[in-house]
Amino acid sequence: MNKLLQAKAPFTVLCLAALLAGGCASPSYTITPEMQARAALENPAPPKDEDFPALNSAKWQQGAFPSLEALRNMRTGLGKDQVRELLSFPHFSEGLGGVREWNYIFHFRTGAGPEYITCQYMVRFNADVLTNGMYWKGPGCADVLKPPVVTRPAAAAQPAVAPAKTTLGADGLFRFDGRSLAELLPEGRRQLDALASDIKGGVKSVDTIRVTGHTDRLGSSTYNQALSLARANTVRDYLVQAGVPAQNMQVQGKGESEPKVQCAQTRRAELIDCLAPNRRVEIEVFAQR
Structure with missing residues (x-):
């Protein structure tokens, strides 16, 4: 019995140390x-x-x-x-x-x-x-997390370039109400693969990539904000897996706040179809091409 207690003692001490460090970690x-x-x-x-x-x-x-x-x-x-x-x-x-x-x-x-x-x-x-x-x-x-400042001669300065903006319809990217990598549709993966290939091979240097999720007005504003952010994060994660540098990416969700179309249909199916342009993920690439 004493030997069993002695064997358990080091494990108990380690567990207690972990609890103290993590603030009583829970499941x-x-x-x-x-x-x-x-x-x-x-x-x-x-x-x-x-x-x-x-x-x-x-x-x-x-x-x-x-x-x-x-x-x-x-x-x-x-x-x-x-x-x-x-x-x-x-x-x-x-x-x-x-x-x-x-x-x-x-x-x-x-x-x-x-x-x-x-x-x-x-x-x-x-x-x-x-x-x-x-x-x-x-x-x-x-x-410490800011990218290093690179000083270039004035003659080498490049003119400001408008960002290349790609808009992907959420209905073609995800399964209904989907938001995770597992819920990306085959066509959505194909579009993201093509975008990643263009970013990696079609630009000289990438300054910033901004990924913004949007939803339609159906559902609560809290739910739509969360859904838009989750979809933007999934698109970001997919592009990173495809080789696009993660440190250049910014992600945001804007929920239903920036609609592209306004619809007044009374039939739900028709209203959902009309609001499709509002369900989207926008990718803006600020880069020298």
């Missing part, structure tokens, strides 16, 4: 588009410098050298499991229950040598336990 939960939409719309006030914990109070004071790609994938609407997958456990003991804030210590190299800067990074969660704010503390820390 995984389903994240709905409505929850993500709420998180995106909350926009809480950012913390002040004094709201960040003191560095010497960290549980793991060595901090970490994080992946910039992982940090670029941080956004509102992520669950704790997803944040932990990107950034690992927080470096401070955040408490045992109802944890709404994770804090990290991150280091970033400043050149080819061993020199680096140290930054604090705070992730806040809302009542649905989804991210609704990510914040930096430290000189220059908020700039």
